[in-house]
Amino acid sequence: xxxKHDHFxxxxxxxxxxxxxxxxxDQLGMPKGDPNFTNTPGRWVNYLLEFMKPFDAGKCLxxxxxxxxxxxxxxxxxxxxxxxxxxxxxxxxxxxxxxKAHIGxxxxxxxxxxxxxTRLIQxxxxxxxSLQEDVGDKVADALFEHLEAAGVIVVIQAEHGCMACRGVSxxxxxTSTSSVRGVFRDVPQAREEFFQLxxxxxxx
Numbered sequence: 001x002x003x004k005h006d007h008f009x010x011x012x013x014x015x016x017x018x019x020x021x022x023x024x025x026d027q028l029g030m031p032k033g034d035p036n037f038t039n040t041p042g043r044w045v046n047y048l049l050e051f052m053k054p055f056d057a058g059k060c061l062x063x064x065x066x067x068x069x070x071x072x073x074x075x076x077x078x079x080x081x082x083x084x085x086x087x088x089x090x091x092x093x094x095x096x097x098x099x100k101a102h103i104g105x106x107x108x109x110x111x112x113x114x115x116x117x118t119r120l121i122q123x124x125x126x127x128x129x130s131l132q133e134d135v136g137d138k139v140a141d142a143l144f145e146h147l148e149a150a151g152v153i154v155v156i157q158a159e160h161g162c163m164a165c166r167g168v169s170x171x172x173x174x175t176s177t178s179s180v181r182g183v184f185r186d187v188p189q190a191r192e193e194f195f196q197l198x199x200x201x202x203x204x
Contacts, residue, residue, distance in 0.1 A: 099158025
């Protein structure tokens with residue numbers, strides 16, 4: 001099975017595939033003759049590479065749109081995007097973390113296209129095995145710094161495979177994290193408005 005990722009060298013892929021095959025079959029004793037395991041090492045490498053894609057948050061956010069002055073110049077409408085699909089793998093066990101992310105920001109003088117918020121979540125979550133807390137912080141910092149936003153909040157709610165399938169072995173437990181910057185940290189009403197907006201969604 002070959003490498004399915006342009007950002008990774010084929011020779012390095014084959015070396016990783018061989019190393020995993022040796023670990024699975026020689027060290028751990030999985031049956032080499034079982035056809036179900038024939039391409040498992042290559043699939044495992046491709047799976048990991050799905051979450052090791054280079055990503056430049058600054059480049060993602062470089063196209064900005066100036067906002068018209070509203071006469072007050074001290075208040076901008078809050079931008080909220082909720083229930084963004086969140087897929088990552090945890091750095092501790094390399095197993096899936098699946099859930100939803102919610103982003104809110106209060107623009108300064110510029111905004112970005114709405115698709116960029118989802119791309120930011122996906123790009124950072126797929127750039128390396130990670131901790132949920134770190135992904136939220138990286139997304140919040142990117143928006144806060146590159147947009148010079150007045151405030152940013154990132155909430156991630158996800159189920160961790162490492163809790164569902166090993167250790168405590170309990171499925172359905174949701175871990176929530178929040179990363180807050182600017183007015184969302186300092187103004188309780190801003191946080192309340194954000195949580196009301198993400199709670200008000202109704203699926204059609």
